Amino acid sequence: MEPRSAAAAGRDFPYTAGTTCYIEVHEDGRVTHGDSKGAYERAVAGKSRLFAVWPGQWSSDLFVIDDLDEYAKAHGIKHDQDRTGLSEHVHDVEWIEQTAFNTNPRSPYISIRLTMRCGCEIRDLTAFAKQMCEQRGWDIATSVGWGSSSGPGGTSYSLRVRRKSLSA
Ligand SMILES: [Zn+2]
Structure with missing residues (x-):
């Protein structure tokens, strides 16, 4: 055969x-x-x-x-730019804590809203998490829900990130 x-x-x-x-x-x-x-x-x-x-x-x-x-x-x-929406560069990101979602002070993870100023799109959270870990030491939760929303300011993403890795 x-x-x-x-x-x-x-x-x-x-x-x-x-x-x-x-x-x-x-x-x-x-x-x-x-x-x-x-x-x-x-x-x-x-x-x-x-x-x-x-x-x-x-x-x-x-x-x-x-x-x-x-x-x-x-x-x-x-790495696949088409599949992941992510360039192989150091991403320029802006993020704020979504305090309304972070009601459990004992949770090691916090919810953030993130925008990609570099123009990338997050289509594959695992790939993004890997890049951000390498670039900034972020520990992004990939096993829980995440989302994106589009507005006049562009697309923003809701992610959960280990609090301690963010302040580093
Ligand atoms: Zn980027």
Whole structure:
């Protein structure tokens, strides 16, 4: 059976769908499962080949991951400006505490309203949190709800950030 091309499906390939199962075929013929960063690095180095199978609708289909760049962007291994809305630069942000939401003084996290003066958009909170951690040491909660709202002053975002990381 010839594997189909994931690259041919482009962005529509469900790289991060829970039903997509990755198979890594190593140089020595060993077969392992998973989509780790290590698998990506070995594939780029030509030490293994990555395949994906979809159980279900396309159960008979095997795909070769022939666009490793797209694969890495989908998995957050490589930064993707289009997917995340975020440039790879030091963001210029303005924030204020949303005191009305911070009624629990014992909570380590506070709610802030943030605007991106650099013109970026937050489409992927995990990617933004990673960048802000590297740039300013912020500890942004990514497992709780966040939101954005648009107004005359542009788009602002409601986020929860660890209080101590903000004052640093
Ligand atoms: Zn920015």
